[in-house]
Amino acid sequence: MSNSYIPVPMKVKRIVIEDPEKALRTYDLIFQNEEDRKNFKYMPGQFCEWSLLGLGESPFGIASSPTEKDFLRFTVNRTGSVTNEIHYLREGDMVGLRGPLGNWYPVEKFKGGNVVIIGGGFAFTTLRSLIVYLLEHREDYKDITVIYGARNPDLFIYRDEISEWEKRDDIDVQLTIDNPVEGWTGRTGFVPTVTKEIGPDPDNTWVVVCGPPIMIKFTLPVLVDLKFPDERVYTSLERRMKCGIGKCGRCNIGSKYICVDGPVFSLAELKEIPESV
Amino acid sequence: MIRIKKENISGFIEGLMSDYVLFAPVKDGETVSFRKIESADSIAEDYMNTDKSPKDIFFPPAEVLFSFDSGEITKNECSEKPFAVWGLRGCDVKSLTLLNMVFGTARQNPEDEMFQDPYWKEKYDNALIIQTACNDPRSTCFCNWFGGSPHDGEKADILVIYIGDAYLLDPKSDKGRKYLETVKNTEPAAKKDIKEAERLRAEADSSLSAVFELDGIVGRMSGLFNSGVWEEIGAKCVNCGACAFICPTCHCFDVQDEGKGKKGKRIRIWDTCMFPVFTAEASGHNPRELSKDRLRQRFMHKYSYFMENYGEHLCTGCGRCVVVCPVNLDIREVAKKVMSYQS
Numbered sequence: 001m002s003n004s005y006i007p008v009p010m011k012v013k014r015i016v017i018e019d020p021e022k023a024l025r026t027y028d029l030i031f032q033n034e035e036d037r038k039n040f041k042y043m044p045g046q047f048c049e050w051s052l053l054g055l056g057e058s059p060f061g062i063a064s065s066p067t068e069k070d071f072l073r074f075t076v077n078r079t080g081s082v083t084n085e086i087h088y089l090r091e092g093d094m095v096g097l098r099g100p101l102g103n104w105y106p107v108e109k110f111k112g113g114n115v116v117i118i119g120g121g122f123a124f125t126t127l128r129s130l131i132v133y134l135l136e137h138r139e140d141y142k143d144i145t146v147i148y149g150a151r152n153p154d155l156f157i158y159r160d161e162i163s164e165w166e167k168r169d170d171i172d173v174q175l176t177i178d179n180p181v182e183g184w185t186g187r188t189g190f191v192p193t194v195t196k197e198i199g200p201d202p203d204n205t206w207v208v209v210c211g212p213p214i215m216i217k218f219t220l221p222v223l224v225d226l227k228f229p230d231e232r233v234y235t236s237l238e239r240r241m242k243c244g245i246g247k248c249g250r251c252n253i254g255s256k257y258i259c260v261d262g263p264v265f266s267l268a269e270l271k272e273i274p275e276s277v
Numbered sequence: 278m279i280r281i282k283k284e285n286i287s288g289f290i291e292g293l294m295s296d297y298v299l300f301a302p303v304k305d306g307e308t309v310s311f312r313k314i315e316s317a318d319s320i321a322e323d324y325m326n327t328d329k330s331p332k333d334i335f336f337p338p339a340e341v342l343f344s345f346d347s348g349e350i351t352k353n354e355c356s357e358k359p360f361a362v363w364g365l366r367g368c369d370v371k372s373l374t375l376l377n378m379v380f381g382t383a384r385q386n387p388e389d390e391m392f393q394d395p396y397w398k399e400k401y402d403n404a405l406i407i408q409t410a411c412n413d414p415r416s417t418c419f420c421n422w423f424g425g426s427p428h429d430g431e432k433a434d435i436l437v438i439y440i441g442d443a444y445l446l447d448p449k450s451d452k453g454r455k456y457l458e459t460v461k462n463t464e465p466a467a468k469k470d471i472k473e474a475e476r477l478r479a480e481a482d483s484s485l486s487a488v489f490e491l492d493g494i495v496g497r498m499s500g501l502f503n504s505g506v507w508e509e510i511g512a513k514c515v516n517c518g519a520c521a522f523i524c525p526t527c528h529c530f531d532v533q534d535e536g537k538g539k540k541g542k543r544i545r546i547w548d549t550c551m552f553p554v555f556t557a558e559a560s561g562h563n564p565r566e567l568s569k570d571r572l573r574q575r576f577m578h579k580y581s582y583f584m585e586n587y588g589e590h591l592c593t594g595c596g597r598c599v600v601v602c603p604v605n606l607d608i609r610e611v612a613k614k615v616m617s618y619q620s
């Protein structure tokens with residue numbers, strides 16, 4: 001029978017350093033077995049467990065979109081033992097991967113509506129997946145607005161790609177940094193404040209918010225003030241995980257398992273889950 | 278129902294041993310626990326609940342998921358013979374069915390093999406579960422809170438009732454029936470045997486304390502989530518985790534790699550939500566920082582969350598945690614306190 005604990009081998013094809021401190025690196029992985037590639041069907045918002053044999057595993061959101069066929073993309077922030085080791089990897093090295101795991105942003109429901117995507121810091125990974133997916137199916141959606149905040153201009157990830165999006169007229173990209181710096185032409189201010197300033201129209205609009213807990217905590221009330229119904233606001237939760245398949249109990253909050261029932265939840269669902277925000 | 282004379286039961290056990298990898302309660306100094314057995318006379322006779330629960334037969338405290346050598350991954354193969362367990366109590370049989378709800382499949386996606394735990398299934402799915410009826414329940418037994426009773430064997434393959442000079446074997450599933458058909462040296466149970474079994478059953482039933490009604494506990498617990506009840510209950514808990522490790526239904530685990538260089542093993546190891554590191558994150562943030570947060574998680578998982586997901590409580594009334602807790606935190610008192618708490 002199939003065994004979800006066993007990782008499949010992947011090769012690191014490309015590494016991009018995202019920030020001056022070199023704490024954020026983006027990895028493109030390619031499958032080594034055609035069979036594994038075929039079996040791997042995913043949607044924006046899902047995640048994988050990276051497996052470093054001898055060291056352990058860590059979950060990361062998938063930053064590539066299923067419309068990008070040749071690779072899987074991840075951006076890894078260096079914080080502890082596994083992520084440290086990942087940062088030592090070079091192009092051509094091998095890693096193990098388990099997934100895709102978890103649920104996804106309900107892009108089917110979004111069809112025919114406007115989509116507002118609000119992100120902060122390096123938690124922009126699965127939002128990139130979502131944006132690329134939406135742009136690839138552009139005719140299915142109305143207005144697409146992206147509000148993305150970072151502490152300073154160096155800390156936006158995927159900068160080249162964002163510049164490309166800024167040139168397009170079918171997506172509105174609003175970047176903001178915490179404090180003004182010389183030469184910055186975008187907005188300044190925290191994401192919740194900027195969201196309020198922009199004041200997206202809740203009519204027929206879906207929102208996806210993803211970022212540090214503190215940003216989510218202050219952005220959700222802004223959306224409520226703007227009269228977005230709880231059913232149309234989505235976010236992605238992060239908790240420690242091990243198995244990723246609802247067995248080990250690590251990610252359990254309330255009657256939900258973030259690894260299987262989530263990580264994507266609507267605000268309406270979150271209100272039913274104790275400990276969630 | 279068939280009858281095997283007391284002196285012939287070792288023949289039955291030996292038969293089991295040739296067809297199965299057999300586990301049974303074994304005495305080890307003062308304690309009794311389930312072990313793989315090689316001879317019929319090593320089985321403990323006078324015991325009620327084993328000190329350790331039988332979950333480790335199917336879900337070992339440390340289990341190798343696979344070994345690796347220079348990137349090559351090999352899964353350990355399971356024994357070819359199926360497992361049989363002799364001497365399980367009803368509460369423990371039920372606990373295995375509860376664990377099977379988690380490991381056997383996923384409620385979110387019952388058909389998807391991805392969510393079936395192969396390590397559990399290869400041991401549990403073909404196992405022959407033989408239950409011993411309890412003639413003399415302990416004072417800490419409360420299976421009746423959860424619809425159980427000392428002689429209820431409905432979840433087992435075979436129910437064994439010891440009536441003094443003989444064992445009565447009552448098949449409870451097709452698997453059990455088929456196995457008993459192959460057993461020699463048996464005779465049909467006589468009317469007086471059945472009468473005696475009924476007497477023992479009634480006696481055991483009446484020795485249990487009264488049922489405490491848990492109806493509505495899910496709503497009560499959610500309502501009390503942020504109340505002071507957890508602090509009151511948990512004030513004396515030392516977060517040792519003994520209750521969770523001894524529990525036949527607690528099933529949280531950690532995954533760790535062992536080995537040096539390119540060669541080693543990935544192992545899953547019992548873990549518990551009672552430990553602070555269980556939820557501590559790389560950033561230093563811990564969503565369940567306080568002892569009362571962790572205690573609430575454990576009791577709510579048992580009496581609220583599992584019920585919401587599966588329609589059963591994740592507790593079978595075996596009473597082991599009541600016996601083992603170093604500070605006498607009694608789970609029955611927790612339930613009673615939650616049901617009567619005025620915030």
Ligand SMILES: Cc1cc2nc3c(=O)[nH]c(=O)nc-3n(C[C@H](O)[C@H](O)[C@H](O)COP(=O)(O)OP(=O)(O)OC[C@H]3O[C@@H](n4cnc5c(N)ncnc54)[C@H](O)[C@@H]3O)c2cc1C
Nearest residue numbers: 057058059060061076077080081082083239240241558559
């Ligand atoms: C669904 C999900 C998606 C994520 N996506 C990303 C991403 O795209 N990019 C990124 O950089 N990080 C992401 N994270 C966080 C990332 O998994 C942790 O930072 C990472 O596991 C830390 O591992 P470590 O071994 O370096 O740290 P250590 O502190 O050494 O951690 C040891 C172990 O603790 C666990 N752990 C510790 N902190 C966390 C945490 N915050 N979340 C989950 N497990 C943790 C892991 O199992 C890890 O192996 C995500 C987490 C989740 C749950």
Ligand code: SF4
Nearest residue numbers: 514515517518520602
């Ligand atoms: S055995 Fe008692 S003291 Fe130890 S964690 Fe359980 S309830 Fe707390």
Ligand code: FES
Nearest residue numbers: 242244248249259
């Ligand atoms: S990570 Fe194991 S249950 Fe979710």
